[in-house]
Amino acid sequence: MTDSFASPISLNEIQLWDKMKEKKSMISLEVELTARCNNDCSHCYVNLPADDVDSRKRELTLDEIETAADEAMELGTMWCLITGGEPLLREDFSDIYLTLKKKGLLVSVFTNACLLREEHVELFRRYPPRDIEVTVYGVTKQTYEHITRKKGSFETFKQGLDLLLDARIKVRLKTMAMKSNLHEIEEIAKFCRERTKDFFRFDPFLQLRHDGNELRNQLIRSERLSPQEIVALERSDPARFNALEIQCQKLSNHDSDLHCHHIIHCGAGRGSLSLSHDAKIHLCSSLYDPNCIYDFRSGSLTDAYTKFVPKIRMIDSGNQEFLQRCHICSLINLCMWCPARAHLEVGNMDGFVDYFCQVARARAEAMGITVSIPG
Amino acid sequence: MEEKVKLDEIYIPSQDVVVRQIEDEMIIIPVASGIGNMEDELYTVNKNGKAIMKLLDGKNSLQDIVAELSEKYDAPPGELERDTIGFVQELFKRRLLVRV
Numbered sequence: 001m002t003d004s005f006a007s008p009i010s011l012n013e014i015q016l017w018d019k020m021k022e023k024k025s026m027i028s029l030e031v032e033l034t035a036r037c038n039n040d041c042s043h044c045y046v047n048l049p050a051d052d053v054d055s056r057k058r059e060l061t062l063d064e065i066e067t068a069a070d071e072a073m074e075l076g077t078m079w080c081l082i083t084g085g086e087p088l089l090r091e092d093f094s095d096i097y098l099t100l101k102k103k104g105l106l107v108s109v110f111t112n113a114c115l116l117r118e119e120h121v122e123l124f125r126r127y128p129p130r131d132i133e134v135t136v137y138g139v140t141k142q143t144y145e146h147i148t149r150k151k152g153s154f155e156t157f158k159q160g161l162d163l164l165l166d167a168r169i170k171v172r173l174k175t176m177a178m179k180s181n182l183h184e185i186e187e188i189a190k191f192c193r194e195r196t197k198d199f200f201r202f203d204p205f206l207q208l209r210h211d212g213n214e215l216r217n218q219l220i221r222s223e224r225l226s227p228q229e230i231v232a233l234e235r236s237d238p239a240r241f242n243a244l245e246i247q248c249q250k251l252s253n254h255d256s257d258l259h260c261h262h263i264i265h266c267g268a269g270r271g272s273l274s275l276s277h278d279a280k281i282h283l284c285s286s287l288y289d290p291n292c293i294y295d296f297r298s299g300s301l302t303d304a305y306t307k308f309v310p311k312i313r314m315i316d317s318g319n320q321e322f323l324q325r326c327h328i329c330s331l332i333n334l335c336m337w338c339p340a341r342a343h344l345e346v347g348n349m350d351g352f353v354d355y356f357c358q359v360a361r362a363r364a365e366a367m368g369i370t371v372s373i374p375g
Numbered sequence: 376m377e378e379k380v381k382l383d384e385i386y387i388p389s390q391d392v393v394v395r396q397i398e399d400e401m402i403i404i405p406v407a408s409g410i411g412n413m414e415d416e417l418y419t420v421n422k423n424g425k426a427i428m429k430l431l432d433g434k435n436s437l438q439d440i441v442a443e444l445s446e447k448y449d450a451p452p453g454e455l456e457r458d459t460i461g462f463v464q465e466l467f468k469r470r471l472l473v474r475v
Binding site: 019020023025073076078101102103104106125126127128 | 392393394395397398400404406407408
């Protein structure tokens with residue numbers, strides 16, 4: 001016996017990932033603790049009122065979360081994302097967080113930070129999260145509260161964020177880019193970059209509601225940026241724009257995919273699963289096609305991952321419009337299209353979404369790519 | 376001054392770490408703060424370390440572990456002793472192991 005015994009290693013250096021990918025292990029689990037939220041953001045695809053009794057009754061229990069986590073860990077899971085709604089609305093948030101942490105999971109939390117209190121910070125200080133992601137909707141009270149539609153939320157957000165930053169908890173900041181904050185987006189980026197050195201991202205894609213609420217969907221659509229606005233925003237961030245270009249070059253020749261008619265070619269259900277607040281298992285947090293949802297309360301996460309998901313990933317499209325259009329489009333990697341989003345937009349996983357196509361074309365044009373899009 | 380581990384002592388993984396075996400890798404995951412000094416730090420344990428780690432059950436002293444290893448490995452007892460002490464010393468210093 002010789003040499004050194006235990007080596008500190010950062011996550012991205014670990015050699016295990018290749019093996020796990022090869023064996024199709026489940027690497028991460030997303031747990032949506034609640035669909036309820038203290039805010040009422042106009043663009044949100046999930047939020048229900050904080051006092052929604054029916055939704056609360058359906059929420060995952062701590063025992064169920066623990067069972068799911070145990071199963072996920074048996075399948076290899078190392079990461080767990082806690083999200084919502086607003087996860088801090090759960091009175092047992094600390095118990096859930098600590099349970100997952102003490103199992104050895106690397107836990108990330110998505111929160112709006114408005115409900116953060118000293119006790120949460122103390123918990124995070126003692127048991128550090130992998131990271132906490134906070135969305136910055138605006139950096140003025142007017143913009144922030146126009147989006148959250150909750151009076152006083154800007155002040156509570158700032159207090160919560162300061163608590164985290166003062167305690168040196170690893171925080172990542174992000175924003176959703178939309179009509180209501182577009183005028184402030186540079187200030188938001190500055191605000192975020194001043195507070196977190198290594199990370200800031202914006203997302204220009206506003207997803208439609210999981211519950212299909214048409215009134216709320218109208219609000220979401222009204223907040224969406226135009227393709228030109230999205231491209232202008234992306235071009236203002238050279239690193240992001242370059243990443244898009246590289247992605248396009250690297251993945252647009254997906255020849256092997258063209259010969260099969262499977263609808264799902266993305267990573268949905270491959271290496272991760274999403275457990276929604278009402279104990280339903282989804283291949284990804286956006287995939288709400290009823291045929292692709294597994295009831296955790298009637299089965300098990302292991303069964304979902306090892307038996308249900310592979311079947312779903314084998315579903316073929318018989319939609320000629322899809323097969324002759326999006327499926328073979330060389331701009332697919334510049335497009336916001338994916339089966340989950342298509343289902344939310346038009347009710348079919350293999351549906352065509354004009355808005356997405358327009359964004360892809362605008363991005364291609366900005367990159368100087370001249371391609372004739374099928375259809 | 377560094378506290379030296381001794382052969383007649385018993386060590387176990389700290390309550391603030393979780394030891395996981397994933398595929399053929401043994402990984403030590405710090406759960407609480409104060410262990411490790413870089414972001415996302417985990418610890419991978421090499422083959423020799425794994426053999427020792429599996430014997431840190433709260434009953435075996437380090438001397439017991441050396442004796443057990445000497446039945447399994449064709450290595451001089453002095454080397455096994457050095458390795459066991461070295462391994463435990465390294466992890467004890469990082470607070471991944473605690474003395475019982």
